[in-house]
Amino acid sequence: MPAILKKDNLQQLLASLSQAYKLVLPVRENGMTFFRPYQTGLTIDPDYINTATSPKEFLFPQTEKMLSFKYRESADISITNEEPHAEKLAVFGARSCDLAGIAALDPVFGGRFPDPQYSTRRDNVLLVGLGCRRASASCFCQAFNIDPLACAGADIAMIELEDCFAIEARTARGHAQLANFSQLLEEDHSGGVKTSLSSAREALNRSFGSLPDPAGVKDFLDRQFELPYWEQIASRCLGCGICTYICPTCHCFDIFDVTRGKPDGNRYRCWDSCMFADFTGMAGGHNPRPTQKERVRNRFMHKLKYHLDRYEIGGCVGCGRCVEKCPVNLDIRQIINDINKLQGVEVNGQ
Amino acid sequence: MSEKKAHQEITAKLRAECKRLLETGTVHTVIGFAPGSMPGRTVPVFITNPQEVAQLTWNPFCAANLSKYLLDHHQPGGKAAIVVKGCDSRGIVRLLQDNQVLRDEVHILGIPCRGQYDHRKIPGGLEVEETEPLEQGTADVAHPELHLEKCAYCENPTPVIYDLLLDDAVAPSTDSKGRFTEITDLEAKTAQEKSTYWDDHFSRCLRCYACRNACPACTCRECVFDQFDPDWVSKRNNLTENTAFHLIRAFHVAGRCVDCGECDRVCPVQIPLRLLNRKIIKDLDELFEAPTPGTDLNVKPALGDFTPQDPDEFH
Numbered sequence: 001m002p003a004i005l006k007k008d009n010l011q012q013l014l015a016s017l018s019q020a021y022k023l024v025l026p027v028r029e030n031g032m033t034f035f036r037p038y039q040t041g042l043t044i045d046p047d048y049i050n051t052a053t054s055p056k057e058f059l060f061p062q063t064e065k066m067l068s069f070k071y072r073e074s075a076d077i078s079i080t081n082e083e084p085h086a087e088k089l090a091v092f093g094a095r096s097c098d099l100a101g102i103a104a105l106d107p108v109f110g111g112r113f114p115d116p117q118y119s120t121r122r123d124n125v126l127l128v129g130l131g132c133r134r135a136s137a138s139c140f141c142q143a144f145n146i147d148p149l150a151c152a153g154a155d156i157a158m159i160e161l162e163d164c165f166a167i168e169a170r171t172a173r174g175h176a177q178l179a180n181f182s183q184l185l186e187e188d189h190s191g192g193v194k195t196s197l198s199s200a201r202e203a204l205n206r207s208f209g210s211l212p213d214p215a216g217v218k219d220f221l222d223r224q225f226e227l228p229y230w231e232q233i234a235s236r237c238l239g240c241g242i243c244t245y246i247c248p249t250c251h252c253f254d255i256f257d258v259t260r261g262k263p264d265g266n267r268y269r270c271w272d273s274c275m276f277a278d279f280t281g282m283a284g285g286h287n288p289r290p291t292q293k294e295r296v297r298n299r300f301m302h303k304l305k306y307h308l309d310r311y312e313i314g315g316c317v318g319c320g321r322c323v324e325k326c327p328v329n330l331d332i333r334q335i336i337n338d339i340n341k342l343q344g345v346e347v348n349g350q
Numbered sequence: 351m352s353e354k355k356a357h358q359e360i361t362a363k364l365r366a367e368c369k370r371l372l373e374t375g376t377v378h379t380v381i382g383f384a385p386g387s388m389p390g391r392t393v394p395v396f397i398t399n400p401q402e403v404a405q406l407t408w409n410p411f412c413a414a415n416l417s418k419y420l421l422d423h424h425q426p427g428g429k430a431a432i433v434v435k436g437c438d439s440r441g442i443v444r445l446l447q448d449n450q451v452l453r454d455e456v457h458i459l460g461i462p463c464r465g466q467y468d469h470r471k472i473p474g475g476l477e478v479e480e481t482e483p484l485e486q487g488t489a490d491v492a493h494p495e496l497h498l499e500k501c502a503y504c505e506n507p508t509p510v511i512y513d514l515l516l517d518d519a520v521a522p523s524t525d526s527k528g529r530f531t532e533i534t535d536l537e538a539k540t541a542q543e544k545s546t547y548w549d550d551h552f553s554r555c556l557r558c559y560a561c562r563n564a565c566p567a568c569t570c571r572e573c574v575f576d577q578f579d580p581d582w583v584s585k586r587n588n589l590t591e592n593t594a595f596h597l598i599r600a601f602h603v604a605g606r607c608v609d610c611g612e613c614d615r616v617c618p619v620q621i622p623l624r625l626l627n628r629k630i631i632k633d634l635d636e637l638f639e640a641p642t643p644g645t646d647l648n649v650k651p652a653l654g655d656f657t658p659q660d661p662d663e664f665h
Contacts, residue, residue, distance in 0.1 A: 030554070030620055031470075052619060053556070062556075062587040137388045236394050238418070240560035242618045254585055256578065270585040273558070278576050323387070327564055327616035328394050328414060331387035 002166035002193055003178075003185040005158070010165065013184055014038060014092065020177065021090035021126055024058065026051050035091065044093055049136045050319060054248035055091050055098050056105060059121045062245075062271045066117075066255070071263035084120030093130040097141040097319035099153040101248025102127070107311040108251050126173060129154030133200070134207040138320030140333055143211040146317060149201055161196040212336035214304065214316075220343045221305040227297075229342060233335065234292040236328050241273035243322035243330075244299065249307070249315050252279070274298050300335055356517060357409050360461060363516050364433065365403045367459065371431050372400035377457050378428035381419050383412040389481040390469040394419065408433070408516075410484060413466040413498060415610045417441035417566045420451045431457040435466070436520075437500065439509035440608035440644025441566030446511075447644075447651065448606075450569045460512030462520040465494060465501040470620070472496060500611035500624065503528050510645055530632045536625060548593070551621045555592040557585070561613035561623050567603040567643075574598070600626040605634060605653030608644035 005013060017023050023038035026048045033048035035055055070078045094102075109118035129151025132139075141148055151157035155174035159166045167185065169175040178185075188194075244250040254272040259265035272279055275296070280289045289295050307315025316332060323331045368380045384395040384405040392412050395405050396419075415438040420430060434442060442458060445451040472481055484493070494501075507520035539547065559575065562568045574582050575595060583594050609631055613623040634640040640652035 030551075032620060034554075063585075232396075235396050235419075238560065238563040238616075240563040240616070241556070241558035242560050242616075245556045245558045246618055256581070256585065258581075258584060258586070268584075268586055270587065272585070276559075276576070278578070325618040327560055327612075329386040329388075329391045330393075334387045 002157075002159070002168040002188065004188050004193060005165040005167045005181075005185055007164060009184045011041075011043060013181055014043065015040070016181060016184075017090050017092065017126075017128075017177070020180070021088045023090045023092060024055075025092040035093075038092075044130075048093075049132065049134065049139070050095050050097070050321070052321075053246050054101060054319065054321065055094050056101060056248050056251070058089055058091055059102065059118055059125065060105065060109070060251060060253075060271075064117060064269050066267045066269055068266045069257075069264065082117075084116045086120050086124055088124050088126070089121070090126040090128060092128045094127055094151075094154065095132055095319070096129065096146050096148045096151050097139075097317040098248045099127060099129050099151060100141070100144075100146050100314075100317040101319065103153050104249040104307060104311070104313045104315060104317065105251055107313065126156070126177060127154045128156045128158065131157070131159035131200075132204055133160055134204060135209070136320060136324070137209060138323035139208065139318065140211050140320055140323075141318035142208055143214055143333075143336075144314050144316065144318050148204060149197075159197065159200065161193065161200055164193075166193045166197060212333040213340060214314075214336050216343055217336055217339050218305045218308050220339060220346070221301055224342075224346070225297075227342065229338065230293050230297040230300075233300075233330060234296045236330060237275070237292050237296050238328060239275050239277065239292050239295070240327070241275050242325050242327070244273040244275055245271060246321040246325060248317060248319055248321075249303070274302070296330075300332065303332065304336070304339075360408045360516050361406065364408055364459065364461075365406050367514060367516070368397065368403045368406060368431060369400045371457060372398065372403070376429070377431040379430045380406070380432075381416050381430055382406045382433040382459075383408065383414075383416075386411070390467065390472050390484075406433075408461060410465065410467050411469065413468070413615055415441050415564070415566060415612045417445060417610075418564060418612075420445055420456060421569060429455050429457060431459055433459050433461060434509050434512070435461060435463040436504065436506035436509050437463075437608070437610045439511050440506065440642065441610050443511055443644040443647050444566050444606060444608050445569070446647060448569060458509065458512045458514075460509030460515045462508040462515065462517050463504075464492070464507065464520060465497040465504070467493070467496050468498045468615075498611060498615065499532075500609065500614070503531075505529075505642055506645065511647060530628065532625060533628050533632050536629070548596075549589060552592040552596055553589045554619045555587070555596070555621060556619060557587055557592065557595065558618060560616040560618065561621075562599060564612040564616045565603065566608060566610060566612070567606040568599075574602075596621075596623070596626065600630065603627065604630045605640070605651045606643055607631065609642050 014023065014025065018038045024035040025038055025044050026033045027036040027042060028045040029036065032052040033045045034053060035051055065082045067079055067081045109115040131149035131151055149159055155171045156167065156169050156178055169178040252272045252274060253269045255267065255269045257265050257267050281287050289298060303316040307313060323333060371377045372380065378398060380397040382395055383392040385407050386393045390411050392407065394414060394416055397403060397405060416432055417434065417438050420432060439460060446453055467484060503523060505522055507522055562573065584591050607627040609627060611624050617623060631642055634652045638652045641649060643651055
């Protein structure tokens with residue numbers, strides 16, 4: 001049963017949260033919304049549908065130092081591993097799609113050989129989800145059965161209603177933190193929250209446009225690798241990295257050493273993009289994905305098939321960022337629709 | 351003629367012409383715009399079948415500069431017809447001057463333009479019900495306040511090079527005072543203010559390279575930013591590397607940037623990249639009286655030409 005947080009008390013909740021955690025929250029900046037560090041008086045963008053970039057950067061930063069090395073001719077190479085980043089971080093206002101994005105990243109970095117950097121950050125993060133009030137023209141999380149009000153995977157889930165927030169803890173960490181705020185919370189004696197929730201849900205559902213149906217897509221892609229269709233998509237694609245860098249589930253990285261011409265240096269890992277020509281460049285010059293056709297195929301296969309193959313979790317969470325930002329309007333929803341049409345042709349052709 | 355009638359008429363004329371070009375084998379491919387997946391968007395299309403020309407559209411949301419698609423790694427098929435606005439046509443001149451594209455390999459369909467809407471300005475400015483009429487050309491009111499920044503002062507509403515013009519020419523603005531207003535404002539800032547301004551923007555950069563990939567002046571087969579040995583600019587995302595990226599790019603396209611504004615339009619974090627290039631265009635104007643690059647096929651890029659009469663010594 002969710003408790004009630006009056007809107008006037010939000011500021012105090014953020015202030016208290018910032019005592020225990022480094023707090024980031026969605027803030028309006030240059031006409032867009034980004035997760036930014038909390039400062040006294042800073043409050044959340046009241047109108048944001050979602051942030052311009054996803055919160056994955058807090059668990060998997062774009063640039064991360066892994067180790068430093070020293071080399072002396074008289075001695076062995078000495079290597080100092082970078083200590084995992086153990087700062088306690090609270091991400092306030094994560095949407096359901098982005099929480100699903102984190103759930104999709106967890107098995108990648110936390111599998112049989114857990115990544116120490118990701119795992120440490122993950123162990124120290126408090127995820128405060130905030131249910132959506134409305135969908136944008138590019139939102140389609142519901143196509144993947146993600147409930148934009150549910151905040152599945154959050155430690156604390158909140159839903160904004162007319163004059164208050166409904167708030168509830170979902171995990172032990174969430175309960176422990178919410179207990180600190182008990183003086184800010186009220187019980188829902190009248191049961192008004194339940195009524196407000198159902199009207200909030202109705203309004204939210206109405207704001208979604210038509211959804212693509214991904215149900216048969218993976219099955220079709222399992223059988224079809226060499227589709228001429230990918231050439232059509234590739235001819236439009238500019239080969240930039242926007243879609244991969246703003247995607248909440250894309251997680252490819254490149255590892256390289258920075259030495260400044262000296263034998264000493266640092267090893268970093270940085271985000272990389274399968275849209276880039278050099279992404280699969282190999283020593284000796286061979287490139288197994290020589291054209292944009294192979295690259296766009298990989299991206300959409302990864303979103304709609306490979307991630308499901310490996311982890312039984314969807315690789316696309318319907319956040320719509322790539323839809324919104326692609327400079328040439330490559331829309332994954334349209335691609336799902338097109339694949340469904342191709343599937344119809346395949347079936348009728350047999 | 352009202353704006354809405356013009357859209358429909360231009361679209362009809364465009365389809366008829368493209369059908370003819372494809373049927374007669376004059377061109378192999380038509381590169382144009384089709385309706386996008388959302389209101390206020392269009393999508394580039396490549397049409398080879400004359401029966402499919404009905405996909406083509408023209409409306410004030412045809413913001414993308416399609417000229418980059420002419421590069422052979424995008425279009426290996428043969429002669430292409432391409433739809434261009436005035437600003438885009440300077441991109442064609444850019445590619446022709448750099449011998450990236452040969453004149454007899456391209457058939458240019460020019461459309462005089464009265465301004466393109468910036469869909470990023472629409473959500474706060476107009477409801478979908480108002481966007482669609484704009485797109486379909488059935489709106490009674492034009493909204494210049496929702497145009498892309500570059501449209502506020504347009505040097506070439508009518509393409510500077512074309513094989514066929516699909517509408518009557520539109521005269522450029524006669525008021526040249528506003529041409530560099532945003533640059534003189536920036537120049538008036540102190541060094542510290544300028545530094546703060548650009549640091550704020552560059553620290554937000556994702557290094558997705560969309561600005562580079564959309565740019566008709568960026569035609570290197572292997573870009574310096576993709577080289578990793580030596581790694582002139584590292585993949586690390588930090589203010590230093592990001593600044594190096596943007597400044598190197600600005601200087602690399604200096605004298606060649608045609609001010610089509612694609613870098614500005616495609617940036618996912620809205621870095622005002624066009625200002626950097628506009629500053630250089632202003633300097634070229636003041637130092638060499640050079641027109642905006644791409645304006646005239648016969649005028650070589652200011653930094654790509656020399657004369658023995660140059661008043662300055664070579665060093």
